Each structure stands twice: as structure tokens, then as C-alpha cells.
Amino acid sequence: MSRPALLTIHESALAHNLQQVRDRVGGSSIWAVCKARGYGLGLDSCLRGFAKAQGMAVLELAEAQTLRDAGWAGPILLLEGAFSNAETRDALEIDCDLVVHQADQLGWLTGHQSLLARQTSRLWMKFNTGMHRLGFSATTPSQRQALMEPVASLRALVAAGRRGWMTHFACADQPDGIQTSMTHWHALMQVISHQAGECLSLANSAAVLLHPDAHADWVRPGIMLYGGSPAPQMSGASSWSLEPAATLSSRLIAVQSVPSGERVGYGGRYQAKTEMRIGVVAMGYADGYMRQAPDGTPVLVDGVRCPLVGQVSMDMITVDLSACPQAKVGSPVTLWGRGLSIDEVAQGCGTNAYELLTGVTSRVARRLEPHLGDED
Structure with missing residues (x-):
């Protein structure tokens, strides 16, 4: 795989x-x-x-x-x-x-x-x-x-x-x-x-x-x-009847049980308040995910909103799985796109959708969902 x-x-x-x-x-x-x-x-x-x-x-x-x-x-x-x-x-x-x-x-x-x-x-x-x-x-x-x-x-x-x-x-x-x-x-x-x-x-x-x-x-x-x-401070894309043209996704590649008080990731930015499960996602700043993403930035794990915890690293991010007890290695993760607004993620990272779209790097695989019919 x-x-x-x-x-x-x-x-x-x-x-x-x-x-x-x-x-x-x-x-x-x-x-x-x-x-x-x-x-x-x-x-x-x-x-x-x-x-x-x-x-x-x-x-x-x-x-x-x-x-x-x-x-x-x-x-x-x-x-x-x-x-x-x-x-x-x-x-x-x-x-x-x-x-x-x-x-x-x-x-x-x-x-x-x-x-x-x-x-x-x-x-x-x-x-x-x-x-x-x-x-x-x-x-x-x-x-x-x-x-x-x-x-x-x-x-x-x-x-x-x-x-x-x-x-x-x-x-x-x-x-x-x-x-x-x-x-x-x-x-x-x-x-x-x-x-x-x-x-x-x-x-x-x-x-x-x-x-x-x-x-x-x-x-x-x-x-x-x-x-x-183009005006996320006023209205989200869905309010203009716009649909996301791309979805950035990955999967969990590891799940860790972190004791209360332990720290997660480079610099130990995040400290576990209770014993918790942490999911490790195959996605990092070398893929175009924002290194400045703060704790709390949302992702979807098995369709459930879960917050980012800890510093984004080159190849991985870590997320709090408390809201998604069924999550396991291989569970699908959406970083932005369908189901999770790119504007919401971008604003939380102090940037905009333009940077997220254009910043996805060449090492991320592409998959096309072709347009097969005429738009009414």
C-alpha cells in the first residue's frame, strides 16, 4: 500500500x-x-x-x-x-x-x-x-x-x-x-x-x-x-452555492494512548489533560498542510470532527480521537474539502483558501473524479 x-x-x-x-x-x-x-x-x-x-x-x-x-x-x-x-x-x-x-x-x-x-x-x-x-x-x-x-x-x-x-x-x-x-x-x-x-x-x-x-x-x-x-469574513462558500473542487485526505497510520500530563509532538506544544487516544495522520507540511496550524484545527476522522493537537511535522500530524472512539489504523481522514470547509481550515491557520489549494505539493497523489455530464 x-x-x-x-x-x-x-x-x-x-x-x-x-x-x-x-x-x-x-x-x-x-x-x-x-x-x-x-x-x-x-x-x-x-x-x-x-x-x-x-x-x-x-x-x-x-x-x-x-x-x-x-x-x-x-x-x-x-x-x-x-x-x-x-x-x-x-x-x-x-x-x-x-x-x-x-x-x-x-x-x-x-x-x-x-x-x-x-x-x-x-x-x-x-x-x-x-x-x-x-x-x-x-x-x-x-x-x-x-x-x-x-x-x-x-x-x-x-x-x-x-x-x-x-x-x-x-x-x-x-x-x-x-x-x-x-x-x-x-x-x-x-x-x-x-x-x-x-x-x-x-x-x-x-x-x-x-x-x-x-x-x-x-x-x-x-x-x-x-x-x-472570496469573502470568508462575510459568507462561506456554501452560502454562495459553491462546491469544493478538491478534497485533501489521508488515513490514520498509528494510534497512541497518551497518559495524562504527557506532551505530544515537537517541542511538546500540546499537553494531555487526561488519558487520551491520539491518531497519527500521514500528512505534514511537506505535503502542503500548514505548519502554523494551531491546536484545535479541525479534521474529519471517519466523518467525525477531531481537533489537531501538537505541532505539525514534515510528514505527520496528530489529532485527538476522543470524539471518535471507533477510529483505528486505516481510518479515513479529511483535512479540507468535502465535509470540511477549506475556508474554515484556512482562517484557523491564519491564511486563505488560495494558499491551501496552491500549496499542495507534488508528492501528494492526485485522483480525478471526472465531469461526465453537462451542467444544467
Whole structure:
């Protein structure tokens, strides 16, 4: 028997969650964000689960090439654009939509006008409306006025139907979190005289759920597609009718009887208050389980909630089996996913679902539950 650490990928949940986006955004087109190799679940699963999306959005050209090689013929958006002049050419060769967030990228494109003319992909100029990360700055009147030149340069490269304007929200997970950014955005659109045919893209997962006024032409959902809540401080994923797209599981590989007063694990962080049974789970930080998980972090043993006790080690964790007297070596354990919210576990560890999903390491075996039918 091989080590039982396992990530099960529920492809039907990917399709279900995409439909939840569709139900909320009306006529807006959907970029299914598949960066980080589909948030750690694999681009092959994304292709099947998100087959009805209008486009796929990734970070790296290698991811885009994988999608093309697998048969995806629809739009592919490179979320940070190209990282060099040579990559600009390579991205255009496979007809990728490119984000343009700084002047060098615009300059590289001017050197590939003949290639641009043969393709159908869009160029998306990104504006900084308050995130202060990527994008041409647009938070003051003088900054917005200075954007007339780069906007004119992009307009000279492609026709209106192949131009797009985008921004990214820093605080869309808050009820009033996009007001300032939207004020900057509307002022910018007036300055550059938004033209018919030019597409707009603003909304991430949180904005899809909380800010319908920001849906625009294209939305860019990420975490909600994978069953995580983009605003866990407000509502869990299930309240948005989202389903977990993956389950991290393992099994008990040992059971120890620990006398009262004895300490458990590295550093003896946990001390037994009474005589107790401790289960040892084949799962540790080398698998992507959070080393900072505190005592009390829930797991499911045979479907019963049991608390983590003691320090997470590289290959194992230890859990209190008091609530599960039937537990024995071989009993199934769920770390997060179906039956145990990834958001709950993440918040207890001081992190978020994004980190848990993308942090599962390559030594954890993967098992696919294929999506076999159409989503109603």
C-alpha cells in the first residue's frame, strides 16, 4: 500500500461553480482564471470543468501553450502580459490576449505589428485604480491625463474590437470596497473617451458576488471557481452555492494512548489533560498542510470532527480521537474539502483558501473524479 495522502479533484464541482458565475453575471463573458496550473488542480481538469467558459486566463506562456496543445481554441488571457520582447512574439504566435500594464510591454508590441495584424487576440491595457501593484496609474487627474499618450499608442495597434481596458480591485471583498476605485475608473473612461467596441474587465470573484455594477463585458473569477469564498469574513462558500473542487485526505497510520500530563509532538506544544487516544495522520507540511496550524484545527476522522493537537511535522500530524472512539489504523481522514470547509481550515491557520489549494505539493497523489455530464 502506498502512502495514503491524496488530493481528489472534483471536476463536476468546477463545472457547477462556473455555472454559479454564469447565473450571476448575465451577459458578461467569463475568463476562467486558471493560473498556478489551475490553482494546483491541473490545467487538464480546468479544460474539462470550464469548457463552457468564454476564455481561460493564465499567468505563464507555458500554461497558455499547454491549453493550446490540449485543444483549447478559445481566447487565452496572459494576466501579466509578456515578460520580454521574445515572449511577446511567442504569445502572439498562439493568439493570446495580452495584458499591457507598463510602457515596455507597449513598446514590444509596436515591433510586432505585422504579426498583430494576422491574429484575432485582444490587447488589454491595465490601469492602477488603487491597488498600486500593476497597471498605468490612474488615481489622480494628472495621472489620468498623462494616459492619453499610451492609450493612443495602443489604439494605433489594433481596431476597437480588439482593445480592452481593465483594472483590479484591492478590496472587493468588502461591501463598499470598490467605491474609490470605481470613481477613478469612471473618471478615466471620460478622459480617454471609451469607444464603442472596446471591452471592459474589472470584476474578480469578490466583485462577481458583491458588486454587480462592476461586471462589465468580461469577469475574471478565480477562487470561487474552485469552491473557496472570496469573502470568508462575510459568507462561506456554501452560502454562495459553491462546491469544493478538491478534497485533501489521508488515513490514520498509528494510534497512541497518551497518559495524562504527557506532551505530544515537537517541542511538546500540546499537553494531555487526561488519558487520551491520539491518531497519527500521514500528512505534514511537506505535503502542503500548514505548519502554523494551531491546536484545535479541525479534521474529519471517519466523518467525525477531531481537533489537531501538537505541532505539525514534515510528514505527520496528530489529532485527538476522543470524539471518535471507533477510529483505528486505516481510518479515513479529511483535512479540507468535502465535509470540511477549506475556508474554515484556512482562517484557523491564519491564511486563505488560495494558499491551501496552491500549496499542495507534488508528492501528494492526485485522483480525478471526472465531469461526465453537462451542467444544467
